[in-house]
Amino acid sequence: IANKDGLALKELLQELHFADIAEILEELNSDEATYLIKLLETELTSEALMEVDDDVREKILDRLSPKEIAAELEEMDTDDAVDMIAELDEDIQKKVIDKIVDEHHAADIVELLKYDEDTAGALMAKELVQVKETWTVAGCVREMRRQAKNVTRVHSIYVTNKQGQLTGRLSLKDLLTAGEKAHISDIFIPKVDYVTVHTENEEVARIMQKYDLEAIPVVDENGKLVGRITIDDIVDFIKDEAEKDYQMAAGLSQDVEADDTIWELTRARLPWLVLGLFGGLGSVYIMQGFEEALERFPILFFFTPLIAAMAGNVGVQSSAIIVQGLANDNVKGSLFNRLVKEVGLALINGSTLGLLVVIFGFIAGLDPLVGITIAVSMLSVIIVAALVGTFVPIILDKRGIDPAIATGPFITTSNDIFGIFLFFFISKLVLDF
Amino acid sequence: IANKDGLALKELLQELHFADIAEILEELNSDEATYLIKLLETELTSEALMEVDDDVREKILDRLSPKEIAAELEEMDTDDAVDMIAELDEDIQKKVIDKIVDEHHAADIVELLKYDEDTAGALMAKELVQVKETWTVAGCVREMRRQAKNVTRVHSIYVTNKQGQLTGRLSLKDLLTAGEKAHISDIFIPKVDYVTVHTENEEVARIMQKYDLEAIPVVDENGKLVGRITIDDIVDFIKDEAEKDYQMAAGLSQDVEADDTIWELTRARLPWLVLGLFGGLGSVYIMQGFEEALERFPILFFFTPLIAAMAGNVGVQSSAIIVQGLANDNVKGSLFNRLVKEVGLALINGSTLGLLVVIFGFIAGLDPLVGITIAVSMLSVIIVAALVGTFVPIILDKRGIDPAIATGPFITTSNDIFGIFLFFFISKLVLDF
Structure with missing residues (x-):
């Protein structure tokens, strides 16, 4: 064509x-x-x-x-x-x-x-419909027709005082039903949500979602109306954020898509894999330290992938819940309560899984002591992994770092190493090799 | 209080x-x-x-x-x-x-x-402003005032013919600037995006985002205007979907939050952990099958967590990219091209990581043959994991199953087992134990 x-x-x-x-x-x-x-x-x-x-x-x-x-x-x-x-x-x-x-x-x-x-300043558009408190309805409609030419969609009509400061908004319904001679100051709604040019995008999105707004006015330091943000920009922002968090959890840096070049995809993927590789080499090193177990309890080495998987899975679950909770602002209550809750949760999950391991060991004809040792050390690993998964994001968030980086390969890798060390350490104590 | x-x-x-x-x-x-x-x-x-x-x-x-x-x-x-x-x-x-x-x-x-x-039918609201083609502007404004009482926010004015079928929309601007006697049929815009009551929510969200719509009319099988969907419902829908995908990737079933009870959290988390446990026990079983390597090449067993981690990470990366691509409708091109691309990508990543392993082996004083064997089998594992991560979601999607279930623990666990088996299998071939 x-x-x-x-x-x-x-x-x-x-x-x-x-x-x-x-x-x-x-x-x-x-x-x-x-x-x-x-x-x-x-x-x-x-x-x-x-x-x-x-x-x-x-x-x-x-x-x-x-x-x-x-x-x-x-x-x-x-x-x-x-x-x-x-x-x-x-x-x-x-x-x-x-x-x-x-x-x-x-x-x-x-x-x-x-x-x-x-910030809201970079997200906003200058196009908006603005009327003065002092105008009459008739004058207002005339002026609105003029302004509306520059505005693709009229979302809200904002009312300002003589100094251009935002004082309220006007409902189209009220404007249509009011008499021609009425003054705007009589019919406008003096309550209006707004953000300043310095408000962060995330906060803007939160406010607009919370109050189901389709547009929000933006004011400068002096309360002067300088722009507005519409919901379509927020939809894009929310989607981008969600995709970024998702990609971070999956171990992808940068904003990649399935159709990007091999080179772009490699740049997004390889660094995280290298991180995982070093974690894995760390595990090799740790296991070499427990080499003496090879002779008497080689079965322990068969269980390391299981321990690593459990540590990784539990850590990712905990961190995902916390990261989402932080994003939605519903992580409430004291740190101590959260500690008790996570430990309780890890105890329930860990004991169930531990019991399954003991049963498996029994069926496979494992030395019962070894089976129980594996179950107990797995339980400890699960508790530690849950705590790491929960508190690392909270600490990052408190320090102003995006907690989402603590999901995915980062938490998996560190929990792998921790978990394998703890597993062999406890096994060594109990089995005395 | x-x-x-x-x-x-x-x-x-x-x-x-x-x-x-x-x-x-x-x-x-x-x-x-x-x-x-x-x-x-x-x-x-x-x-x-x-x-x-x-x-x-x-x-x-x-x-x-x-x-x-x-x-x-x-x-x-x-x-x-x-x-x-x-x-x-x-x-x-x-x-x-x-x-x-x-x-x-x-x-x-x-x-x-x-x-x-x-479907759109369940998402839509019946409240909307509807005018007939045959009305005059004056009659229309009168009727609109009446209808607007039931509608919280007027998004768009929809135009229908005598049978109530949707024929277009009316811009508020055009209505304000037209003469009182003009007929709606002269000033309305005959092009309007719409969905039917049976359109799926995902499709509605895609259309509204693509065309930056703030409201979309819904028609029934006969083209009759029966409702409208507003962007705030779509914002909620998009957010819910993103959170659901994120949770699924993290191994959480059900819609859980940080503040749910321990019982709810256990129900969301335990099933995936049990899945992981069985995967881990599977690995134990596989390694027992290669027990004869224990004597001559115990180092192989130190490397299993690394192999499992690589298989898991690569699988999650591949599946996350594909799942997002499918959701955004930008997975194009033939399956064969995608195959070539994924293998190429896995070769680049895998060779780099393999080289690092060989270097590490050299430093650690490993038998070079063993080092190279580990690197080569890791490369194979990475290629297989990438293919599984890419094609399982595509196949699920083709069969009408939500591909998001193929992310997270599901893909990690199966890649762990595959990976460990492949690792030992190739090692056995090369090292001949």
Whole structure:
């Protein structure tokens, strides 16, 4: 299709939704995609560009001139424009901004670029519908029609005082049902949730979810209304966070996808495997230290993968529950209570599993003392693994480190080593080899 | 606080947001919470009830009469009302529905109860703003005011033909700027995304995300507009799904939280640990089969936890990438290409790790042949683990089973067993013991 029959192609694609155009762009090679971007109306391509994968967008932008990029930005809401421009090199950023015709739009973008990446300031858009307390309903409707032109979707109408400070919001229903002469100050709702430009994204997501908001206004240090954040940005944020946590738990660094190159996938996977390898070599070293058991109790060495698996599984379970609890803000109560609970839980699980091991040992004709030793040391390993899995994330969180790094290979590897050492140590004490 | 000073308490809480009331309810015991629910206006408590944890809500509802529950339902949107009533026993459901005063509301609830849990029908609300093609703008505004009373938030205005079939949507902007006498058929947008009552939730979430929709209309088999789904329900759905996948990968069945009882946590954790235990016992059995290596190459047994860890880690990485890719619909290309890619990736990772093992063996003064044997068999284990991790989820997905169950303990355990067997098998071939 993409072989130069411009007009026919244009006609064909012009009718599609931007998300579908985005999917087509991802299937094409960079030159074809760039050709398509240049061919189609910026109104359509700007939205499609925001929708495609980061790496596809990067390649297309590389092939566009600053002026062409500026034309795309012109069509975007400020929040999307900032996201896109932030991906460019700084000197290209300047060139692109210079080429934006609408000065107001350019100034908004420059302002938003200033904010920290993880804060409401960087997430918000400048486009919103704002009315003053002092206006009448009739004046307000007139003004709203004007403002609405720049806003793709009207979520909420925010009310400000003379100084531009946020004082409340206006319901469309109330506006429709009020008399033409009524003043906004009579009908607006003075209670409104808001965040400041410095509020962290995670907190914004929490507030919007808790109160089921579809948009939230953003104010600066002086309470002045400067932007708004809409729920679609939060949906993307929540999904990204969930995927990041999931990948971290699976031992994948960086944001990888099934369709990335082998090289990208290797970079995401290999470091964690090397960590696991060193953990495994540590276990080799520990077992060499207990070599004297080889002669009398070789069965112990058959059980090491089982012990390592139990330590790993219990640790991952405990840490996953805590990491999710911390993210959802429902880890309450004292550390001591949590300690008691985890130990209790580990005792129940560990005893059940220990009993199964003893039964297995009996059936397999194992020396009962050896069977019981294995069961008891496994119980101890489970308790320790549960405590490590629970408290490492809590401690990390208290120190301001993302507790999610304590899930996955990190916790598995350290619990493997701990577990195997503890297993042989206790066995040595009981069996006296 | 909650000791009978009803009036003061009521005054204090009446001003709070329902989400804050919900937090308070979760802190109280069931009797106190029920007391509070009865004390406050249903307008406030109905929303708070939807916000609290399932188990807290269950306990409160147990203590309310059908009539009191009906009063709460009366205040809710139909989608929330259905979610709540679906949690009750069937005979109580009937009693509660009988007590709902608003017959129309009751009929809507009964209708929604019919749909499958995971489909758009069960997720949608009946509350929406609907206008007919044939109306004039003036008539439309009048009718909209009436309908808007039942709708908490107007997201979109849907346009239907005489038969009630969905034909398009109306932008508020166009409505505000059109003349009073214009007909809806002249100004409405005939293109609108929709789903049917039978569309699965996952598909609804995918469409709404792809097209950045904040609400989507739902039609029945005949194209008749019957409801709408709003983005806040999708946000909850996306979060629940992400948490479920995460928990499954961590070896937790059921929807557990850090604050659940020890019993609930045990039920979620123990089954997976037992699975791991049997896997471990399987390894014991395999190693007994290679017992003759104990005398000449005991070092092999020191390496089993490392082999198991590698097999487990690689398997989890591969499966996590595929499971996420399947969920996001970006696993493209033929199975053969994927096979080549995974093997290539495993070769790169495995060779690097194998080289490290050989170097370690050299430093530790290991027989070079043994070192190389371990490295080569580890490489084979990594390749097999990557293939299992990749193709098991794909096969499950093709058979309509949630591929997420193939992450976590399931894949780890089977890869442990496979890996250890393969390791000893190859070692036996090479070292000839």
